[in-house]
Amino acid sequence: MLNRRILRIKVFKTVYSYAEDRTMTLKEARTQLDMACQATRDLYLYLLSLAAPLTMEASSRIEAARSKFNPSEEERNPNMKFVQNRIVPILEADPDFRKLIQKRKFSWDNNDAFLRKLYETVRSRDYFKEYLESEESSLKQDAALFYKIFEQELIESPELESILEDMSIYWVDDLGYALTWCCKTFKALGTGARWELPPLYQSDIAKARGEQVESDSEFVTKLLEGAFLGYDRYFEMISSSVPKWDPERLFVTDTSLIITALAEVENFPNIPPRISVNEYVEISKYYSTPKSRKFVNGLMDTLIKTKLAKSL
Numbered sequence: 001m002l003n004r005r006i007l008r009i010k011v012f013k014t015v016y017s018y019a020e021d022r023t024m025t026l027k028e029a030r031t032q033l034d035m036a037c038q039a040t041r042d043l044y045l046y047l048l049s050l051a052a053p054l055t056m057e058a059s060s061r062i063e064a065a066r067s068k069f070n071p072s073e074e075e076r077n078p079n080m081k082f083v084q085n086r087i088v089p090i091l092e093a094d095p096d097f098r099k100l101i102q103k104r105k106f107s108w109d110n111n112d113a114f115l116r117k118l119y120e121t122v123r124s125r126d127y128f129k130e131y132l133e134s135e136e137s138s139l140k141q142d143a144a145l146f147y148k149i150f151e152q153e154l155i156e157s158p159e160l161e162s163i164l165e166d167m168s169i170y171w172v173d174d175l176g177y178a179l180t181w182c183c184k185t186f187k188a189l190g191t192g193a194r195w196e197l198p199p200l201y202q203s204d205i206a207k208a209r210g211e212q213v214e215s216d217s218e219f220v221t222k223l224l225e226g227a228f229l230g231y232d233r234y235f236e237m238i239s240s241s242v243p244k245w246d247p248e249r250l251f252v253t254d255t256s257l258i259i260t261a262l263a264e265v266e267n268f269p270n271i272p273p274r275i276s277v278n279e280y281v282e283i284s285k286y287y288s289t290p291k292s293r294k295f296v297n298g299l300m301d302t303l304i305k306t307k308l309a310k311s312l
Contacts, residue, residue: 001041001198001205006177007220008260009283010036015227016256026228033224039170041200043178046106046167047154048097048185051146052088053108057119059083079132085142087189094195114159122149143190150182219268226263234259237303253288254296261300266308273304 002010014033018024024032062078065071091097108115122128131145154160155176164171171178181198189195199205201216227234238255261280265273277300284296 001044001181001200001202002037002216003202004216004219005279005283006040006174007037007201007216008223008264008279009173009287011220011224011227012256012260012280012283012287014224015231015260016252018228018231019252019256019259026225029224029228030221033220036170037200037220039168040174040178041198042104043164043168043171043174044181044198045097045100045104047150047178047182048091049101049106050108052092053115054119054122054149055083055085055088057115058123061119081132081137082128082145085145086139087142087146087186090189091195096197097195100197111163114157114163117159118153118157121153125152127152139192140190143186147183147186147190150179150186154179222267223260223264226267227260230263230266231259234262237262237308238299241299241302251288251292254284254292257284257288257296258300258303261296262303262308265304277301277304 010033013036014029017032018029062080062083065078066076125148127148128145131141134141161172161175164175185195199208203213203216203219206213235255238258257280261276264271264276264280268276277297280300281293281297284293288296
């Protein structure tokens with residue numbers, strides 16, 4: 001499930017935590033990293049479980065309209081296509097999915113306002129109206145509808161972000177990635193595939209296909225250990241390369257990015273340095289300032305060519 005970009009970000013964040021609290025031990029850093037990795041898959045599960053309560057919200061609306069003193073013809077004979085979609089029963093009947101949701105005590109019961117607003121938004125969309133009006137009725141079509149809902153309605157929802165922030169400090173930054181995996185799941189379910197919990201690492205998926213790939217688990221562990229154990233040495237490299245800067249004035253975000261990048265270059269000689277640099281420059285776009293991007297890029301280049309060249 002987790003690719004190398006996501007794993008680099010999680011190591012960088014752990015290094016940032018260490019920079020903020022130098023009493024952190026390597027064991028504690030490993031634990032934090034493991035929790036961060038597991039959290040992404042948990043977020044995927046929680047989001048996927050949204051399909052059922054959203055369907056229930058639609059069902060409740062229909063029943064409430066039917067119960068009116070004088071319902072309209074449309075309210076007496078509502079379109080039940082969405083309420084009777086085939087995706088939710090597949091997930092609800094899957095013992096593995098149900099067991100995982102129950103074990104983690106995931107529930108949307110306290111988020112009625114969010115569910116109401118989400119359903120109102122969805123039912124106003126053209127793609128939803130076209131779905132209801134279409135004469136086609138199939139598993140593939142139901143899956144495609146949920147794909148569109150998750151792709152278009154959840155990524156920039158302040159209400160959803162607030163819910164996720166309250167549940168886990170790790171979740172908000174991983175929302176887009178987890179939604180992508182939800183969409184992959186809906187696409188697979190639409191072909192008749194059975195739901196399966198994604199392996200935690202992308203390399204595990206590749207190995208299951210018979211591909212010979214390096215372990216992402218080993219990669220992320222080795223990268224964290226390299227950055228953690230080499231932190232002081234790498235920080236000295238950075239501060240000595242910018243003598244006009246007071247070390248205490250260096251942005252912790254930037255130094256944590258550079259330290260993680262230097263650890264990767266030094267500990268993974270099979271990865272071309274330019275690829276590593278590009279990865280962390282891309283990450284800096286989301287976690288640092290525009291000016292920092294140039295600073296991170298230039299300083300990493302300098303340090304790799306000078307300070308690390310002797311050891312590579």
